[in-house]
Amino acid sequence: MKKIALLHYAYPPNVGGVEILLREHAKILSETDFQVTIITGDGEEKNSKINFVRIPEIQSILKFNLPLYEKIVEKGIVDDDFYSLADTIKNKLESYFDQQDVIIIHNMLTLVHNLPFVYFIKQYFEKNPNKKLIVWAHDQTYIDGENILKKKPEVNLNQQQKDLLLKPINKAIYVIISETFKDLLIKVMDLSKNQTVVVPDGINLQKFLEIDDSIWKVVQSKQLLSCYPIVLSPVNIIFRKNLEYCLDTIFYLKKYFPDIKYIISGQVSNHRKNQGYFEKLLAQINELDLKNNVVFLKDSFERSLENSEVHDLYDLSDLVLFFSKGENFGLPLLEAALTNTPAFVSDLKVFKEIGKSDLYNIDTSNQTPLQVAEVIKTFLKTNRVIKLKRTARQKYSLETIIKNKLIPLL
16 A cells, blocks of 8 residues: 655644645545655544644744744845754754655645745655655745745845745655746746646545435436536436427537436335336336446335435536426425526426426427437537536546546656
8 A cells, every 4th residue: 555645734624725635635635545644734633534634834934833934935045043943844844754655745845834845845755756746836935826936025045045935856746736827937936847746636526515325326326527518307216207309409419519418206005007118118218328327226226315415416417307297286396496496398388387487398209319409509608617517527527636636656
């Protein structure tokens, strides 16, 4: 099992974007057959799969020794106090480094907050050139937004300190969080001899969307995150729900979106003789070659879904199809509205009573599934919210980013 150390000034419950990202990285890597050690200046970790080492001296010096910070950063003085702190860091940190196969340092080597730490790191990797180091750059002292600063307010470094900050470490891999930031960073630092890789920040989708484990298992087993669009019919399998019309619509949409997934959330109703109807749907799915595109949640659940699970489905889906032939009400219209999920619905009087003119109505008696598919195709290709949702789901899932971009570097 490969041993990996992740470092940053601080760690949750301390507040900060890098702190949160570090915890997410540690969790995902620890679940992917790596032995993970967090080394940080402050924080705590209760996950037994993650080793945790707290070394207060690798925090931002500002937090524990303001006069020293002012002397180093604001006055540009390197004296015995500087080297004394570097020695303390070495004595506490070196043995942990020796045990690791890969060391990943987030942001600490491109900022001025603890230059004695940077000094130790450069000394250590000069003596251990074969130890793998990944320098993860989220920020840089002389980059402000999209501007490169010749001088940073309250930062007055001497040339030795500037070299610590601006000269890259031999053989280190520099991971940079965006192409935009990379374009700026390579103007500030000469990274021409180093491997540079853009690995964007991402979102833990399950955690952020608060998706139940039961639904997340379906997401993973059906590989939903790589599919587009995800279409939901939040209905039981009953003749009047007009699922055969939905399937025909999905068939035509598949010509434009080969990775489409269509989720039917409900069960075969026990109150009516519906098994024959379900078998007809299965035959239709086979005939239309949709076996890899249709997901019956009844195959994963022998019970009705909890409200939170239903909510999860709406959050994950790009749109809803609700082409029922007859209803006395239409609860999915309200559920879709409250989760901001576009719903294409049949042209029923009761639906208009609920949604007035704010609906995507389809006249299923006069519009063919092909015509409806054309309408939905145009909607999907022009709706910016849905297009951005697809990008967030497919490109910025943190789990996918780590597996596809970080792990190959290890």
